Amino acid sequence: MVVFCSTGCGSTAVLKRPKTDDALCKNCFFWAFETEVHHTITSTKMFQPGQLVAIGASGGKDSTVLAYVLKHLNEKYNYGLKLVLLSIDEGITGYRDDSLESVKRNQEEYNIPLTVLSYKDLYGWTMDDIVKQVGRKNNCTFCGVFRRQALDRGAMLLKCDIIATGHNADDVAETILMNLLRGDIARLQRCTFHITGSDGSLPRVKPFKYAYEKEIVLYAYFKKLDYFATECVYAPDAYRGHARALVKDLEALRSTSIIDIIHAGEQLAIKDGVKLPKQGLCSSCGYVSSNIICKACVLLEGLNRGRPKLAIGKSNKALAELLAERLQNAASIKTTIQDQF
Amino acid sequence: MMCSINEENLAEETMVATPKLSVTDAICRRCNILKAQVLLRKTDPYCRDCFMKYAVHKFRSTIGKAHALKHNEHVLLAYSGGLSSGSMVKLIKEGLDFSESKKIKMVFKPTLVHIDEGLILNLSKHERKETTDFVLEQAKKNGFDVYICSLEYCLAPDLNDLKLEMNSYQIEPSIYESQLEMLFGSVKSLTAKEDLLIRLKQRLITLLATRLNHAKVFLGPNATRLAGQLLSAIGQGRGAQIAHEIGFTDSRTGTVFLRPMREFVDKEVAYLANFLGVDSVCLPTLSSKLGSTASIGRLTEDFVVTLQTNFPATISTLFRISDKLKSNIADLNPSDCERDSLCLLCLSAIEESSVCSASTARHISQTFSRSGPSGHPSDDLRTHPLQSVGTVRHQDSTSCSSNCNSQGKPCCKTSNDQIKSDWSAVLCYGCRITMEDVKQPELMPINYLEELGLRSRRQVMRQSVEQFLL
Numbered sequence: 154m155v156v157f158c159s160t161g162c163g164s165t166a167v168l169k170r171p172k173t174d175d176a177l178c179k180n181c182f183f184w185a186f187e188t189e190v191h192h193t194i195t196s197t198k199m200f201q202p203g204q205l206v207a208i209g210a211s212g213g214k215d216s217t218v219l220a221y222v223l224k225h226l227n228e229k230y231n232y233g234l235k236l237v238l239l240s241i242d243e244g245i246t247g248y249r250d251d252s253l254e255s256v257k258r259n260q261e262e263y264n265i266p267l268t269v270l271s272y273k274d275l276y277g278w279t280m281d282d283i284v285k286q287v288g289r290k291n292n293c294t295f296c297g298v299f300r301r302q303a304l305d306r307g308a309m310l311l312k313c314d315i316i317a318t319g320h321n322a323d324d325v326a327e328t329i330l331m332n333l334l335r336g337d338i339a340r341l342q343r344c345t346f347h348i349t350g351s352d353g354s355l356p357r358v359k360p361f362k363y364a365y366e367k368e369i370v371l372y373a374y375f376k377k378l379d380y381f382a383t384e385c386v387y388a389p390d391a392y393r394g395h396a397r398a399l400v401k402d403l404e405a406l407r408s409t410s411i412i413d414i415i416h417a418g419e420q421l422a423i424k425d426g427v428k429l430p431k432q433g434l435c436s437s438c439g440y441v442s443s444n445i446i447c448k449a450c451v452l453l454e455g456l457n458r459g460r461p462k463l464a465i466g467k468s469n470k471a472l473a474e475l476l477a478e479r480l481q482n483a484a485s486i487k488t489t490i491q492d493q494f
Numbered sequence: 495m496m497c498s499i500n501e502e503n504l505a506e507e508t509m510v511a512t513p514k515l516s517v518t519d520a521i522c523r524r525c526n527i528l529k530a531q532v533l534l535r536k537t538d539p540y541c542r543d544c545f546m547k548y549a550v551h552k553f554r555s556t557i558g559k560a561h562a563l564k565h566n567e568h569v570l571l572a573y574s575g576g577l578s579s580g581s582m583v584k585l586i587k588e589g590l591d592f593s594e595s596k597k598i599k600m601v602f603k604p605t606l607v608h609i610d611e612g613l614i615l616n617l618s619k620h621e622r623k624e625t626t627d628f629v630l631e632q633a634k635k636n637g638f639d640v641y642i643c644s645l646e647y648c649l650a651p652d653l654n655d656l657k658l659e660m661n662s663y664q665i666e667p668s669i670y671e672s673q674l675e676m677l678f679g680s681v682k683s684l685t686a687k688e689d690l691l692i693r694l695k696q697r698l699i700t701l702l703a704t705r706l707n708h709a710k711v712f713l714g715p716n717a718t719r720l721a722g723q724l725l726s727a728i729g730q731g732r733g734a735q736i737a738h739e740i741g742f743t744d745s746r747t748g749t750v751f752l753r754p755m756r757e758f759v760d761k762e763v764a765y766l767a768n769f770l771g772v773d774s775v776c777l778p779t780l781s782s783k784l785g786s787t788a789s790i791g792r793l794t795e796d797f798v799v800t801l802q803t804n805f806p807a808t809i810s811t812l813f814r815i816s817d818k819l820k821s822n823i824a825d826l827n828p829s830d831c832e833r834d835s836l837c838l839l840c841l842s843a844i845e846e847s848s849v850c851s852a853s854t855a856r857h858i859s860q861t862f863s864r865s866g867p868s869g870h871p872s873d874d875l876r877t878h879p880l881q882s883v884g885t886v887r888h889q890d891s892t893s894c895s896s897n898c899n900s901q902g903k904p905c906c907k908t909s910n911d912q913i914k915s916d917w918s919a920v921l922c923y924g925c926r927i928t929m930e931d932v933k934q935p936e937l938m939p940i941n942y943l944e945e946l947g948l949r950s951r952r953q954v955m956r957q958s959v960e961q962f963l964l
Contacts, residue, residue, distance in 0.1 A: 160866025175863035185862040192858060196850035333728065334801075336811040338818050347850060363855035399797050403729050406685060406790055409856060409927070410729055416852035416923055417733030420845055424820040 168375070171367040174408050179375050186372050190360055191226050197347040199358045200315065202233030207308040207316045207355075210238040210259060210267070212252030215319025217380035218369050219361060220259050223317065237311055241303045242271035243296055244279020248386055255381040270307045272299055276453055284387060286456060293391045295456075298448045302440055305354050313355065320359040323366040323400060326411045329418035331396040339429045339443075345418045354441045365411060524548070532765045536806050542769060549758070549766055553585050557754050560742050563602050563710065570703055570711040573606045573640070575629050578763050579714025580772040582755050586712075587636045588770075606633045606640035607702055607711075609695060610665070613645055614678045615778050619665055626663050628775045633661065641706065646670035648698035649677070649939045653705045677937035684789035686931035688780050689730065693839045693925070697939070700747040710750045718760040718802070720753070721809045722795030724816055729790045731853075732924035735842045737821040740813075746841040759802075759809055834949060837922035838942055839929070844922050853923055916950045 156166045158178035166176035170185075177185065194200065208223065210216040220238060227234050240256045242249050253269065260267035273279050276299060284292045308316050325344065332341040343349055350356040361369065373380060403410040423429075434440070435447035442448070520530040522541035530539030540548065557563065571586065573579045586604055608629045612622035626642050633640035642663035647656055649670045657666075681687045703711055715723070724740045727733075738744040744751040758766065767774065781788045786796040802808045821842065837844050847853045917935055918926050929935060936943065956963075 158866070159864055160869065161864075162866050162868065170859075170863055172859050173863045175860075177863060181863075181866045184867045185859070188862060188867075189855065189859060193850070193855065196854070330725070330728070333725070333812060333815060334808065336815045338815055341815070363852060363859075395797075395801060399725070399794070402787060402793055402797075403790060406787060406793065407683065407927075410790070412852050412856045412859075413731035413923075413927060414728055416731045416856070417728040419852055420731075420733035420923075421736065422734070422820050424818055427818045 168371055171408060172365050186368060190222055193363055194360055200232055200234055204314040205235045207237055207239040207313040209304050209316060209318040210240045210256045212255030212381045214369055214373055214380045215321055217259055217378055218373050219319040220263055220265060221378055224263050236265050238265050238267040239307045240269045241300055242269055244272050244281055246281055252381040268307060268311055270303055275303055278456055289387055292387050295452055298452060302449050308355050316355050316357045318359055319361055321361040321364050321366045321369055322411045325362050326400050326414040327396045329414055330399060331393055342423060546769055552757050553754060556757050562752050565601055567602045568708045569602050569604050570607045570708045571604050572711055572713050573608050574777060575625055575775040576777050577767045577774045578716045578755050580774050581763055581766045581770060582714045583636055584770040584772050604638060606638045608642045610642055610644045613674055622665055625775055643702055646674040648694040649673055651941050653701050673937050680932060680934035682931040684781060686928045688789050688791045689928040700749045703749040710752060713751055713753050714755055715753060716755045716758045716760055716763050717809050720756055721798045721812045724812055725794035726791045730924050731927060734845050735821055736816055736819045740816045837925050838920045838945055839925040842922050916946055920946060920949050
């Protein structure tokens with residue numbers, strides 16, 4: 154049975170859009186997907202002409218398609234941007250090695266310069282080493298905190314103005330649910346902002362924030378873009394998996410659920426008088442932090458002392474000791490970390 | 495997918511499974527004397543008396559701290575026959591009968607109200623009578639008056655024709671019966687059905703409260719149920735209304751709905767019901783006997799219950815965060831607000847959509863998928879916040895639906911399409927999604943259709959004088 158493209162262009166449909174259930178031909182789908190991303194970019198005033206944009210590139214589907222689409226839109230609509238690829242090597246054997254190959258291919262195919270930074274260089278630890286010390290329950294904490302700083306440090310090193318990541322609608326929906334489940338009102342408010350970041354870190358944007366994960370895959374499939382598609386070996390035990398499962402089930406019930414969740418998230422308003430943690434700067438490394446010492450520094454200190462659970466859990470006493478010591482040694486530590494660059 | 499966990503303030507009690515407590519010889523943690531008979535939150539043992547003291551205190555302080563009630567006020571208790579509302583009724587009865595301290599004695603005048611939903615649940619007359627007889631009996635046992643009304647009256651413009659008798663109920667045919675059955679029959683998804691039921695039930699209870707001259711209604715849902723409803727609301731785009739849907743007070747319709755059982759999880763309700771001697775009847779719902787993926791409401795409820803067993807802080811965390819949220823209208827009297835800006839169905843404020851938001855993105859995707867590049871030259875990209883969804887939808891049926899029985903009038907199909915397109919302009923995001931699944935919106939209550947027409951005409955008026963409005 155032949156189904157025609159629902160735009161009325163006359164071509165045969167080759168796919169059903171996960172976002173709206175409409176049947177589309179290849180070209181209309183490409184157009185719709187690209188134009189929607191273009192709309193996200195223009196309506197949020199995401200970029201300014203002349204900016205140097207660091208694309209967080211993992212070699213996975215989101216960043217591969219992001220690199221391709223950003224380059225395409227940049228040329229088609231004259232955004233006037235300069236693009237670079239920035240990749241972080243967490244040191245996870247079997248996972249990161251292969252995806253880094255994929256990023257290098259991106260560099261060649263799309264002709265975008267690439268820089269790779271590793272946790273080993275920045276912090277002295279690979280994720281494999283960390284998991285050996287910490288176990289598999291809280292390792293995502295380390296990776297997430299370290300990676301965020303790594304992207305910022307790398308982008309600042311390259312003198313970029315802004316970081317673009319491949320987070321898609323599914324990620325945003327998941328994050329909203331996860332922040333609800335964790336009771337984190339401050340993050341809940343921030344996670345739907347168009348541009349995140351403040352003093353002490355570079356602004357970050359998500360051009361794919363309204364694009365469905367499945368549509369990104371469909372786009373890559375039909376455009377024949379290649380990427381490395383495996384989930385992190387340490388991921389399945391993470392709490393986020395619960396939120397992800399819920400999002401998937403909701404999407405199966407109603408295809409627009411993902412956007413509906415994001416809309417709900419955008420509409421959440423905090424009552425007057427609710428206290429939110431203020432964001433200052435880490436007195437140890439200067440990165441943005443809600444506490445005197447940022448999480449990365451505390452985690453690192455824990456690892457280096459052989460007490461990896463230091464910042465996991467409310468070990469206030471230990472934290473207080475650490476803070477007191479740190480504040481005394483603040484100057485020397487700051488110099489040490491800066492020396493690593 | 496890139497891993498992006500950034501956990502500076504790990505609320506680890508939500509994410510770490512609790513250790514199991516050895517409970518064979520546990521002593522009550524409150525009095526430290528008696529042997530424990532119940533176990534709360536997996537680690538807190540209580541004896542029966544201490545548990546009851548704790549529960550009663552919690553119940554009264556939930557009501558008291560909200561300063562919800564005036565002295566001697568008339569209050570309706572929405573009683574479904576289930577454990578939660580049954581416990582609520584019992585707690586109120588005991589609170590009225592005696593109290594240790596005069597200061598916290600409850601002084602108000604409650605009446606029970608019950609909605610007979612049997613029509614849309616496909617229950618036989620006999621089954622419906624069983625449930626309503628049970629309700630009548632329970633009311634008598636507790637010394638309260640009760641009014642029972644059948645669900646189809648939610649479609650009535652008002653209840654002036656309704657034969658509403660105190661303490662008795664007969665299932666009688668009415669003009670709205672078939673309309674209700676057809677309306678629900680025309681709803682495409684179970685999720686939309688459940689949501690529609692919530693809105694229409696709230697409408698009916700409001701009508702009943704007005705007719706009986708009661709300004710306030712107590713509802714029975716407990717914390718477990720509300721936690722599931724919180725996630726369900728998020729899943730259906732109702733972020734702006736969380737405070738109303740989950741909070742203690744919901745005064746959108748003019749009648750004030752209160753939820754005094756909201757601090758009790760289902761386990762605590764089970765203990766309460768046991769100790770208070772509460773009887774209950776087994777109530778089917780729209781999603782009974784269907785799997786957990788039958789509807790969004792069911793899915794989220796099962797999700798919360800499962801997660802709670804391994805992470806016992808789940809429900810309380812969800813509640814704590816929902817208490818920090820406010821609705822997008824201030825708690826004003828609804829008549830103070832510009833009426834046009836309230837959703838027709840749920841009376842929440844209609845969200846304003848900005849050009850860079852999820853609702854606009856959703857609309858754009860639907861538009862682009864149906865018009866293609868030729869319909870929208872990309873340099874001419876203009877966004878139309880919340881144009882009626884109906885105008886870009888393909889018509890799904892070519893022949894008129896069979897209920898075209900409005901005497902002598904022309905075929906209703908043309909007016910159907912018009913009705914579909916007008917609905918989206920008068921609804922909030924969540925209700926708009928629900929109405930998209932209702933294939934015969936002309937079966938909605940007449941008041942809604944009239945209001946719809948009124949607002950459409952006002953919209954035309956407004957457009958023509960837009961330039962003169964300050």
